[in-house]
Amino acid sequence: MAPLEYLRPSDEGAAIALAEADGRACLLAGGTDVVGLLKDGVLAPSRLVDINALPIAGVEIRDGGLSIGALTRLSDVADHPAVRGRFPALAHAVLAAASPQLRNMATVGGSLLQRTRCGYFRDPVTPCNKRAPGTGCSAIDGEHRLHAILGGSDRCIAVHPSDPAVALLALDAVVRTRGSRKERAIPVDDLYLLPGSTPERETLLEHGELIVAVELPATSFAARSCYLKVRERASFEFALVSAAVALDVRGGVIRTARVALGGVAPRPWRARAAEAVLRGSRMTEATIAAAASAAVRDARPREQNAFKVELVRRVLTRVLATAGAGG
Amino acid sequence: MRPTAVGTPVDRADARSKVTGTACYTVDVVLPDLAHAVVVQSTVPTGRIVRIDAAAAERAPGVLGVLSHANTPSLAEVPTFPQGPAGQRRPPLQDDTVNFDGEHLAVVVADTLHHAAQAAALIDVAYDREEAVTTLEAGDELPPSGIFGEAPDSVRGDPEAALARAEVRLDATYTTPTEHHHPLEPGATVAAWDGGRLTLYDSTQWVSGVRDAVAMTLGMATDQVRVVSPFVGGAFGSKAMVWPHVVLAALAARHVGRPVKLVLSRAQMFTSLGYRSPTVQRLSLGARQDGTLTAIVHAVTQQTSVFEEFVAGAGYISRSLYACPNVAVRHRLVRVNAPTPTVMRAPGEAVGSFALESALDELAAQSGVDPVALRLRNFAEDEPQEGLAWSSNALRECYQVGAERFGWERRTTEPRSMREGRHLVGWGMASATYGVHSEAAAARVRICADGRILVTSGTQDLGTGTYTTMVQVAADALGVPVERVTAALGDTDLPPAPHSGGSQTAASVGPAVWSAALDACSKVLALAEQGDSYAEILTRHGIEFVEGRGDARPGASASRFAMRSFGAHFAEVQVDPELGEVRLTRFCGVFGAGRILNPKTARSQMIGGIVGGTGMALTERTVTDRRLGRVVSPNLSGYAVPTHADIPWIDVCFIDEHDPHVNALGVKGIGEVAIVGVAAAIANAVHHATGRRIRDLPITPQTLL
Numbered sequence A: 001m002a003p004l005e006y007l008r009p010s011d012e013g014a015a016i017a018l019a020e021a022d023g024r025a026c027l028l029a030g031g032t033d034v035v036g037l038l039k040d041g042v043l044a045p046s047r048l049v050d051i052n053a054l055p056i057a058g059v060e061i062r063d064g065g066l067s068i069g070a071l072t073r074l075s076d077v078a079d080h081p082a083v084r085g086r087f088p089a090l091a092h093a094v095l096a097a098a099s100p101q102l103r104n105m106a107t108v109g110g111s112l113l114q115r116t117r118c119g120y121f122r123d124p125v126t127p128c129n130k131r132a133p134g135t136g137c138s139a140i141d142g143e144h145r146l147h148a149i150l151g152g153s154d155r156c157i158a159v160h161p162s163d164p165a166v167a168l169l170a171l172d173a174v175v176r177t178r179g180s181r182k183e184r185a186i187p188v189d190d191l192y193l194l195p196g197s198t199p200e201r202e203t204l205l206e207h208g209e210l211i212v213a214v215e216l217p218a219t220s221f222a223a224r225s226c227y228l229k230v231r232e233r234a235s236f237e238f239a240l241v242s243a244a245v246a247l248d249v250r251g252g253v254i255r256t257a258r259v260a261l262g263g264v265a266p267r268p269w270r271a272r273a274a275e276a277v278l279r280g281s282r283m284t285e286a287t288i289a290a291a292a293s294a295a296v297r298d299a300r301p302r303e304q305n306a307f308k309v310e311l312v313r314r315v316l317t318r319v320l321a322t323a324g325a326g327g
Numbered sequence B: 001m002r003p004t005a006v007g008t009p010v011d012r013a014d015a016r017s018k019v020t021g022t023a024c025y026t027v028d029v030v031l032p033d034l035a036h037a038v039v040v041q042s043t044v045p046t047g048r049i050v051r052i053d054a055a056a057a058e059r060a061p062g063v064l065g066v067l068s069h070a071n072t073p074s075l076a077e078v079p080t081f082p083q084g085p086a087g088q089r090r091p092p093l094q095d096d097t098v099n100f101d102g103e104h105l106a107v108v109v110a111d112t113l114h115h116a117a118q119a120a121a122l123i124d125v126a127y128d129r130e131e132a133v134t135t136l137e138a139g140d141e142l143p144p145s146g147i148f149g150e151a152p153d154s155v156r157g158d159p160e161a162a163l164a165r166a167e168v169r170l171d172a173t174y175t176t177p178t179e180h181h182h183p184l185e186p187g188a189t190v191a192a193w194d195g196g197r198l199t200l201y202d203s204t205q206w207v208s209g210v211r212d213a214v215a216m217t218l219g220m221a222t223d224q225v226r227v228v229s230p231f232v233g234g235a236f237g238s239k240a241m242v243w244p245h246v247v248l249a250a251l252a253a254r255h256v257g258r259p260v261k262l263v264l265s266r267a268q269m270f271t272s273l274g275y276r277s278p279t280v281q282r283l284s285l286g287a288r289q290d291g292t293l294t295a296i297v298h299a300v301t302q303q304t305s306v307f308e309e310f311v312a313g314a315g316y317i318s319r320s321l322y323a324c325p326n327v328a329v330r331h332r333l334v335r336v337n338a339p340t341p342t343v344m345r346a347p348g349e350a351v352g353s354f355a356l357e358s359a360l361d362e363l364a365a366q367s368g369v370d371p372v373a374l375r376l377r378n379f380a381e382d383e384p385q386e387g388l389a390w391s392s393n394a395l396r397e398c399y400q401v402g403a404e405r406f407g408w409e410r411r412t413t414e415p416r417s418m419r420e421g422r423h424l425v426g427w428g429m430a431s432a433t434y435g436v437h438s439e440a441a442a443a444r445v446r447i448c449a450d451g452r453i454l455v456t457s458g459t460q461d462l463g464t465g466t467y468t469t470m471v472q473v474a475a476d477a478l479g480v481p482v483e484r485v486t487a488a489l490g491d492t493d494l495p496p497a498p499h500s501g502g503s504q505t506a507a508s509v510g511p512a513v514w515s516a517a518l519d520a521c522s523k524v525l526a527l528a529e530q531g532d533s534y535a536e537i538l539t540r541h542g543i544e545f546v547e548g549r550g551d552a553r554p555g556a557s558a559s560r561f562a563m564r565s566f567g568a569h570f571a572e573v574q575v576d577p578e579l580g581e582v583r584l585t586r587f588c589g590v591f592g593a594g595r596i597l598n599p600k601t602a603r604s605q606m607i608g609g610i611v612g613g614t615g616m617a618l619t620e621r622t623v624t625d626r627r628l629g630r631v632v633s634p635n636l637s638g639y640a641v642p643t644h645a646d647i648p649w650i651d652v653c654f655i656d657e658h659d660p661h662v663n664a665l666g667v668k669g670i671g672e673v674a675i676v677g678v679a680a681a682i683a684n685a686v687h688h689a690t691g692r693r694i695r696d697l698p699i700t701p702q703t704l705l
Ligand SMILES: Cc1cc2nc3c(=O)[nH]c(=O)nc-3n(C[C@H](O)[C@H](O)[C@H](O)COP(=O)(O)OP(=O)(O)OC[C@H]3O[C@@H](n4cnc5c(N)ncnc54)[C@H](O)[C@@H]3O)c2cc1C
Pocket: A026, A027, A028, A029, A030, A031, A032, A033, A034, A035, A036, A051, A070, A071, A096, A097, A098, A099, A102, A105, A106, A107, A108, A109, A110, A111, A112, A113, A114, A115, A161, A162, A163, A164, A209, A210, A211, A212, A236, A237, A238, A239, B637
């Protein structure tokens, strides 16, 4: 790990200025991802701007929705009664992430921006277009059991690892950001970019742009939401496949549906085709099966990760049945 | 012996120091003027080093020196186990060849760890890369020259003819992946020179092995090297042999003229301390309709490095666990551009039992015999390979007690016939066995005038409880309470003891401590009549202390009896039928393992083995990129060991077994039998739950979809 400058400003403006002023600066929140990447030599910033002294932690009820400060620890998000009661998918997803120790440190902002767990990305020695653009993707013809079946490109098939992000996507969450010149409200759905030919660009955020909060709007579907994650051990493990669904069902008919997938794509994946099948339908086995199949219609599995196609179908079948039965 | 301490659940002698953090592990050692070394490893699986450019590293802040093949003196080879103590015969930094990805190529020493790490990243190595063999499947099979002195192949009876005639036949291939030990404490060495004398603090299972190997490598007299290892943060076989980083620490310290600490990173642990070789095991069984075994053919292929041979006797378990007249065992090796594998908890048996005990379960299903009944039917009254009588064998009791405790008779035979809510429930079982080993060991016991007793031996406590059990043995031999006794271990200045592997420490060192204590006792008694306390006698004679010596070596019984520990595992899993998630929900392990010195530390050993076996069954595997020959995700996120959430309450039970033949204490050893058969019991439970026979470990949602 190369020497770097460590700064801990206490107001947002200063933090943004310090980050923007140095093209190789990196923001540090809970550090649970950044520190590992530093130690592995994947990141080599010249400056670390520690944002933990900024007053952007805590959950507030606002306009019937919630505003979650970017520095709110995942454990505090999962504990909050309004999250548990009104946005159950988020509470489930947060509790399914990492381990209690990590959740005590990890923040909501950091969870959205954590980097992929692709072993080639995290090994500075191996070719990787995301880490070192133009060097090639090692995973495509290498070990890709855990890689993307949706949304990948011939440059990158790494998956986004965040559980909370999948739930936030299904709940129409919006990210509030601040740069030196502007403040923005970016729907989580717009935040992430697909790898295409530039896998090194992962989000819309500009260098130094600070996430200050994640807002959960009051919606008709948040209350009937849930999250399901399949993994190889019971805790402390990223998703093989996960899904968040949120439904507004009235008179037996699905008015609105949100279906988001994790562990299958380079970003939290919105399964719009599945949503379209659900919208206006009754929650029957046939509807569920059709929606589950629609979600993977465009899947492009490879040799080692083909099992994820079937696993997505089964996860969706389960989670839709669960959400459909609830409320 | 009239045991009062032995056999009771005495608290760990080192519990307080470990819980409060005062126990000083190798990674904690700090010496005046200590410098830090970081190892640089190869990033290609084979080829030649064209150039190592260390100029930038040498100029970096704090750097004291860089060692590579360019400036390393020539070092002597040390034979690998069991001929010698080395884990890898090839000494480090001797030439420009690279034989595997992750091989040590250079060492950077600096005033701080960060400076050393920073400079290590600046070392630029150019390679002339060659074609590599990176998987077991890609290479040619060759017969090993031997397995710990035994022939790799053996035949008894006529297995082929018996198979041809068998009423029931089974032929299946089982595979296990590369597994790593991953003790909590990584490989670590602190080296300090004092003139021509070298002191090494090392995290090791074998202080005298380290001493001998390093002395031999560096061409020193053995008595010029002292090795100290009071606490070891786990090992599981990874520290049984002496690996190249140990000598690198010594060389680095000599090079910079300061004491040097070298701690391997977690990523480096994947290529520096050996691993359990992957196996491909073909098993053919022949049996009568009632399940009586008539033939077993167990053929195992494993990998070794391109420059030397290590092979675990995975097939041997098929010769000795069951009565079967016709048995053939075959071991083959493939040379792969990978590090040399090594022993890992129950080397051989742990993987061999997965194949054998899965196959037995398949045979049970095929012949319609209950799995426990099938094993009872094939119980070996005598050791079947050599025909010797067992010194003791409680396997039948293990089955019976385990079945009772687990409630086995409530098991319904058909797969998929038991449910809990939406989950399929499965019950499976397997047998366990592991040989009784012991080697010559020495100990001293000092009785002091103030009444305190000190036990010393150059053995080591890997966390298994040796400090505690040796205190118990001495306390009983002397008839004093354990509070009076302390032990000092892990130092080559103490009486010599063998490596702590093969579950042999209690069986080797225990008898030595016992006889040293009796010797000390008789020396005190020679001074006075009985009745007085030791302290009174010594004080009256103005003697500060007396010291007894004890030497123990394996007795003649070894040639008259077959000596093994046995056990039976019972596992319950719940499987999500759609999502393929397997969770272990109940486990019972029953063992006949001779005298249990301390049921509390013994229980911990068994739980540890069962947890290790659970990892083997469900999560653990090292993934290597076949084109690059390089481990992918070399960290504890990529290599998943079970978490607390994966482990249910574990019921551990020991059969009260008195074996007069194994040694003076009747101790058989427990650390390894615990893991043998666990993966099979779980795989068998998965089959019972789902009807799916998984022959390739680990069993993941992917395999069950
Ligand atoms: C062993 C392990 C297992 C894990 N398992 C899971 C799992 O199962 N599921 C899961 O979802 N996650 C898992 N995680 C990931 C964990 O959730 C993330 O590391 C964590 O959420 C990151 O949050 P942080 O606050 O520590 O971020 P940091 O590490 O501090 O930062 C992460 C990134 O976000 C940026 N950043 C942080 N805050 C802001 C902000 N306010 N504005 C702009 N940029 C910001 C940083 O610059 C950095 O790029 C695991 C992590 C580990 C180490």
